[in-house]
Amino acid sequence: MELINKxxxxxxxxxxxxxxxxxxxxxxxxxxxxTGQNPLQILVNAVENAAPREETTRISYGGIVYHQAxxxxxxxxxxxxxxxITNAARKASFSNQKTIEECLADELIAAANNETKSSAIMRxxxxxxxxxxxx
Numbered sequence: 001m002e003l004i005n006k007x008x009x010x011x012x013x014x015x016x017x018x019x020x021x022x023x024x025x026x027x028x029x030x031x032x033x034x035t036g037q038n039p040l041q042i043l044v045n046a047v048e049n050a051a052p053r054e055e056t057t058r059i060s061y062g063g064i065v066y067h068q069a070x071x072x073x074x075x076x077x078x079x080x081x082x083x084x085i086t087n088a089a090r091k092a093s094f095s096n097q098k099t100i101e102e103c104l105a106d107e108l109i110a111a112a113n114n115e116t117k118s119s120a121i122m123r124x125x126x127x128x129x130x131x132x133x134x135x
Contacts (some may be wrong), residue, residue, distance in 0.1 A: 002078070003043065006086045007104075023101050030105035039108075046111035050084050050120035051077035054131040069131040080127075081120065085111060088119035 007013060007020045028039035035042065056067045072080070089104040096103070110118035116125075 002082055003086070006079075006082045007090075009083075009086070011090070023104065026101040027104040027108070030101060031108060034105065035109060042108055042112045046085060046108045046120070047078055047081045049114045050081035050111045050118070050124050052080060052124045052127045052131075053077070055080075055127050056131050056134050067134045069135045081111075081124070084120035084123045088123075091119070 004017065004020050004024055007023065008016060013020050013023075028043075031037075031039040031042050052072055054069055055072055057070050059066045059068050085107055086104075089100060089107045092098070092103040092107065093100040098106075107118060107120060111120045114121060116122065
């Protein structure tokens with residue numbers, strides 16, 4: 001349900017819940033055909049792998065702004081990873097022959113396998129790398 005809500009966030013599919021539901025259903029069928037595994041398990045693994053463990057926050061002391069590394073709350077980890085996955089799928093299908101269903105399926109499979117070609121995994125590693133440098 002959260003994946004569907006994140007898929008309709010900005011732009012073209014905003015407010016079109018049935019359209020986005022059909023997109024997610026088709027992408028789950030593509031995942032099942034490509035991997036032969038349960039698509040929900042692939043989704044859970046993808047969300048686990050794409051969730052950053054650490055990020056930065058802004059702290060200001062007397063007009064001076066510092067960045068500090070903080071741990072990410074569990075629910076925020078899920079929200080961030082779903083945002084990374086859906087944005088990557090939307091960006092991959094834009095001006096491309098591949099449909100949004102295929103792009104979402106490819107992104108979920110790549111994130112579930114923890115491949116670095118996945119845009120969501122790259123964004124997670126970038127966020128964690130910034131947090132490590134701020135520490």
